[in-house]
Amino acid sequence: MTTLTIATLLIPLLILAALALIALRNGEAAEARYPPNGTFTTVDGVRLHHVETLPPGGGGDAPTLVFVHGASGNLRDTRLAFEEALADRFRLVFIDRPGHGHSDRGPADAHRPAVQARLIGGLLDALGVRRAIAVGHSWGGSVVAQLALLRPDIVEGLVFIAPATHPWPGGVDWYYDVAAAPVFGPLFSYTVAPVVAGQVAPQAIGTVFAPEAAPDAYADAIGLDLLLRPATFHANARDVALLKGEVAAAVADYPRIGQPAVVITGDEDTVVYPDIHSAGLVRDLPRARMVELRGAGHMPHHTRRARVVSEIEVLAAQVGAASGATTGETEKGRP
Structure with a gap:
């Protein structure tokens, strides 16, 4: 083997090793900058990170609001959007989905929305949540749909925000595949992707928010660099790349989701297709209504x-009224 041949083989390996080291160090820096800000609970051997807030007085009889974030994110996104607006009236639970934020990934099939929903249901049991409204954004919408199917004993209402819940034409961006x-x-x-993704992240944020603007310092507020850790990047890619098959199989079960639901979508959403996902939910769920912005x-x-907070409040009032009516009927029927 000639010196030239050896160099030809070694140079790519050295480049990959250097990229892996950069990704590892960047990931360690991200974890130091954005440490866990909540609590860990182990469900079926999977350690889930979550943040829980209680309003003054404990929230009374109001249902707990459970927030499930989308792809390429973590609980900091939904917390940034909702905590200040809702924490004075509701018990709130923000969850890092398996493999995201500071939650463990869990089993090999953790890319499946049904598996993530099962783990989240177990977390709600551990937290003593008996009545919940599940709020899911984007990829999290597929989890919320599964949670409604798996745990109707807990989930009394659903809020879908720009959901990804139905099969769509075409695929996903090549790097996910x-x-x-x-x-x-x-x-x-573990080598190329995290380093390159870190360079294009600002542009990606603009695309996701378009045609509107992202909040100031949004990337820092949600700890976006946590996504660029190799293990998290890989988990996120599997979630996105394998979602189409999962929702294609799930659609047949959606008519069994009997809880009241509100589906909130922007009419200029170019990340998911409102006419496929949101319209599909309104078509398939017996008690869903659409809010188009x-x-x-x-x-x-x-x-x-x-507007989104207002719709959550409307649904919470609807769920509360239905629960009160049911309780009243039960009391009347007692001997």
Whole structure:
């Protein structure tokens, strides 16, 4: 073997090793800058990170609001959008989905919304939540749908925000497919991808919020660099790349979701297709209604916060009234 041949083989390996080291160090820096800000609870061997807030007086009989974030995010996103607006009236639970933020990834099939919903249901049991409204953004909408199917004993209402819940034409961005691929995917996720993604992240934020603007210092507020840790990047890629097959199989079960639901979408969302996902939910769920926000994109919980909060409050009042009526009927029927 010639010196030239050896160099030809070694140079790519050295480059990959350097990229892996950069990604590792960047990930360690991200964890130091954005440490866990909540509590850990272990469910079926998976340690889940969550933040819980209680209003003055404990929230009374109001249902607990449970927030499930979308792809490429963590609980800091939904907390940024909703905590200040709702914490004085409701018990709030913000959850890092498995593999995101500071939650463990868990089993090999943790990319499945149903598996994530099962773990979240177990977390709610551990927290003593007996009545909940589940709020899901984007990818989290698919989890919320599964949570409604798996745990109707807890979930009494649903809020879908720019949801991704139905199969769509075409695929996803190429780098998700590459990162999710067997064998080569982990190599890509632990070397090239995090470093490159860090360079394009600002542009990606603009695309997700378009045609509206992101909040000031949004990337820092949500700890976006946590996404660029290799293990998190790989988990996120698998979530995104494998979602289409999951929702295609789930659609047939949606008519069994009997809880009242509100589906909130921007009419200029270019990340998911409102006419497929949001319209599909309203078609398939027996008690769903649509709220379409003109001129809004994929992040209305930030850009149209007041309206989204108002819709959550309306649904909470509806759920509360239904629960009160049921309790009254039960009391009347007692001997």
